[in-house]
Amino acid sequence: MGIAIRSILPVLAAAGLLAGCATPPPRSNQAAYQAYQQQNDPLKPMNKVFYRFNNTLDTYVLKPVALGYIDVTTPGVRRHVSDFMSNMQAPAQLLYFMASGKPRDAGTTLVRFLVNSTVGIGGIFDPAATLGYRHVYTDLGLTLAGYGVPAGPYLYLPLFGPSGVRDATNIPADFVMTPTFPPPPSTGLSIFNYSSAGLNVVNTRAQLHGTISNVKATALDPYATFRSLYRQHRAAQLKTINRRDVVTPPAWYPASVRARMKHQEYGQQ
Amino acid sequence: MAAYFRRVLLGAFALLPALAVTPAARAAAPSAPSAQHFIKQSGDKLVSIINGPGSTGQKAADLRNLVNNIVAVDQIGKFVLGRYWRVATPSQRSEYMNLYHQLLAYNITTQIRAYKGVTFTVGRTQTGPQGEMVSTVVTRQGQSPAHVQWVVDEVGGAPKIVDVVVEGTSLRVTERSDYASVINDHGGQVTALLEAMKQQLHKMQAG
Numbered sequence: 211m212g213i214a215i216r217s218i219l220p221v222l223a224a225a226g227l228l229a230g231c232a233t234p235p236p237r238s239n240q241a242a243y244q245a246y247q248q249q250n251d252p253l254k255p256m257n258k259v260f261y262r263f264n265n266t267l268d269t270y271v272l273k274p275v276a277l278g279y280i281d282v283t284t285p286g287v288r289r290h291v292s293d294f295m296s297n298m299q300a301p302a303q304l305l306y307f308m309a310s311g312k313p314r315d316a317g318t319t320l321v322r323f324l325v326n327s328t329v330g331i332g333g334i335f336d337p338a339a340t341l342g343y344r345h346v347y348t349d350l351g352l353t354l355a356g357y358g359v360p361a362g363p364y365l366y367l368p369l370f371g372p373s374g375v376r377d378a379t380n381i382p383a384d385f386v387m388t389p390t391f392p393p394p395p396s397t398g399l400s401i402f403n404y405s406s407a408g409l410n411v412v413n414t415r416a417q418l419h420g421t422i423s424n425v426k427a428t429a430l431d432p433y434a435t436f437r438s439l440y441r442q443h444r445a446a447q448l449k450t451i452n453r454r455d456v457v458t459p460p461a462w463y464p465a466s467v468r469a470r471m472k473h474q475e476y477g478q479q
Numbered sequence: 480m481a482a483y484f485r486r487v488l489l490g491a492f493a494l495l496p497a498l499a500v501t502p503a504a505r506a507a508a509p510s511a512p513s514a515q516h517f518i519k520q521s522g523d524k525l526v527s528i529i530n531g532p533g534s535t536g537q538k539a540a541d542l543r544n545l546v547n548n549i550v551a552v553d554q555i556g557k558f559v560l561g562r563y564w565r566v567a568t569p570s571q572r573s574e575y576m577n578l579y580h581q582l583l584a585y586n587i588t589t590q591i592r593a594y595k596g597v598t599f600t601v602g603r604t605q606t607g608p609q610g611e612m613v614s615t616v617v618t619r620q621g622q623s624p625a626h627v628q629w630v631v632d633e634v635g636g637a638p639k640i641v642d643v644v645v646e647g648t649s650l651r652v653t654e655r656s657d658y659a660s661v662i663n664d665h666g667g668q669v670t671a672l673l674e675a676m677k678q679q680l681h682k683m684q685a686g
Contacts, residue, residue, distance in 0.1 A: 241562065245663050285621050420593065420622065427683075428586045430675045434660030438653045446647020 250363055251437065257366035261433050264371060268415075268422075276415040283416075290334050291413045295406070296345060297326050297333025302387035306348045310356040312455050315346045322346075348451060349384070351377035355448055364437055372440035509638045511604040514611035514631040517638040519601050521549045522615065529594050539588040546587060551632070551639035552580055559654045560672075563662055567669045575669070578676040585683040596620040599627075610641055 232254045235242040251257065280288075300323035307316035322345070325338040339345065354376050355361070362375030370381060385391070390403055415422075421439075429435035459471040509517070528541045546552070556579040557564055567575065602614035610632030618624045630642035643650040658672055665671030 242663070242667055245659065249660075249663070285623060289623060417623070424590075427589065428582075428679075429657050430672075430679055431657050431660045431664070435653055435657045438656035439648050442648040442652060443646070449647070 249437075250361075252363050253365065257364065258433060260366045260368045261436075263368055264366075267369075272411070272415050273419075276412055276419055279412050280416050280419065288413055288416060291409060292417065293326070293330075293336045294333045295410050295413070296347075297323065297330070298388055298390075298406070299384070300326075300333075301389055302383070303346075303348050305387070306350060306353045307346075310348070310353045310451075312348075312356075312451065314456065314458060315348070315451065315454060318343050318346050346451075346454065347447060349377075349380045351380050351444070352448055352451060354379065355444075356451075361441070361444070364441075366433075366437075372436055374441075374444075377444065509611060509631060509633050511606065511611055514638060515601055515604050515613050517549075517631055518613040518615065518629050518640075521545070521640070522599050522601070524549075526597055526599065529591060529597055535588075535591060538591055539584075542587055542591070543584045546583070547580075549640055550583075551634040551641050552583060554634055554639075554641055555651050555654075556580070558651050559658055560669075561655050561659060563659070563667075563669050563672070566667070571669050571673065574673055575676070578673065578680065581680055582676060582683075585680065589683065594619060612644070 232252055234246050234252070237243050283291075300319055304316055304319045304323065307313075307319055321341075321343045322336075322338040325341065325343070326333045326336055329335075329337045336345070351374075359376050361377070365373045365375060365378055367373050367378065367381075373380075390399055393399060425435050425439070426432050457471065459468040463471070524545055525542070528538055528545065531538070533541075553576065556576055559579070560567065560575060564572065597617060597619050599615045599617045602616065604614070605612045607630060610630045613629045613631060615627050615629065616624050617627050626646055628644040629640050630644065631638050632641045633639070634641070641651075661672050661675050662669060
């Protein structure tokens with residue numbers, strides 16, 4: 211039985227992918243062909259199925275839950291929840307920053323994790339930002355992008371939403387690279403994992419509530435709008451990481467040299 | 480002689496891009512302080528309308544006037560239609576522009592209630608490829624502050640907003656892919672887009 215499932219699943223998945231492929235316009239129709247290439251969404255039919263699935267799920271489950279959550283929480287509480295979640299990702303992000311050769315950001319992440327996990331009571335508060343170590347973000351997809359891995363075709367995943375072939379690696383990576391993954395399984399840990407994952411989903415949805423309802427109300431094609439927003443957002447995240455990648459003037463340099471080396475980005479750090 | 484000639488020629492080539500770019504850039508982009516001042520002034524007006532007294536209808540009318548004064552709606556509309564602008568017939572273009580103006584007005588009006596109690600602070604200004612980019616932090620009640628950049632360019636002799644960039648996502652680029660997708664899904668027909676815009680307008684007028 212197990213073997214049967216194991217051999218059937220890949221076949222089903224492959225069939226799904228093939229059925230999900232869009233037919234590209236002929237090369238002779240240059241404008242249409244270019245537009246197709248630019249969209250970089252060959253799996254659009256399959257993606258749209260998942261989009262509709264997520265949309266239904268969102269309308270009947272996630273959105274009502276998020277609205278209820280907004281009702282019973284304050285913006286401050288929601289911010290502390292997201293601070294806590296991002297502190298849980300800090301060890302993984304430290305490794306990513308080191309792997310992508312971004313020592314400044316790696317240092318910032320390390321200090322943030324140490325300060326926020328202790329003084330910030332497990333990351334619920336963000337005292338590191340007050341010390342000048344502001345939140346920096348990366349993930350496996352952005353790290354791969356730093357190595358020149360292209361984004362690949364657009365993917366809209368059931369439950370997870372907008373992604374891409376490269377960025378989809380984040381999902382298993384996020385699962386494995388949390389501080390709660392290595393310890394031996396226990397009931398308490400499972401309860402913590404499930405509730406923190408659930409809280410993260412609801413909290414994120416609540417924070418995106420304005421954007422999502424805005425797009426749904428004003429866009430002619432919400433699917434294409436979310437695709438564009440996702441891609442621009444990823445490009446902006448990558449740009450931010452690269453912009454912050456400037457040398458730190460060593461402390462023993464003369465003040466005049468330090469002042470000259472001081473990058474504009476320091477003001478925001 | 481040959482060496483001298485080569486130097487002159489090389490110098491001319493080196494200067495050529497500078498000559499081509501400088502006057503255009505100077506004419507197109509307003510200076511950073513003036514762009515900043517423009518955004519501060521426009522933002523103050525916007526906030527005073529949204530947070531001021533008066534009925535929603537009155538506010539909507541005031542906002543529409545203000546937007547037409549400070550936003551380069553025609554230029555954005557043309558950008559959003561992208562390569563289909565050249566494909567469209569003159570009558571399609573004018574119908575598109577008309578619909579675009581109306582849709583923008585409705586989109587803004589629906590936001591009024593959400594933006595009650597809005598405040599903003601103007602940050603630094605950077606020169607971008609499209610014009611001066613003025614950074615602001617927009618704070619709304621019950622929301623975490625948003626980083627919004629306003630791209631200001633000189634249009635018809637006055638500074639105008641040509642794009643809004645929220646957390647790294649450009650409004651006009653997003654709209655362009657939205658509209659292009661509608662046209663692509665209907666075999667490259669601009670009529671399909673106009674139809675979709677009309678439907679959207681009806682939907683907004685109804686609700």
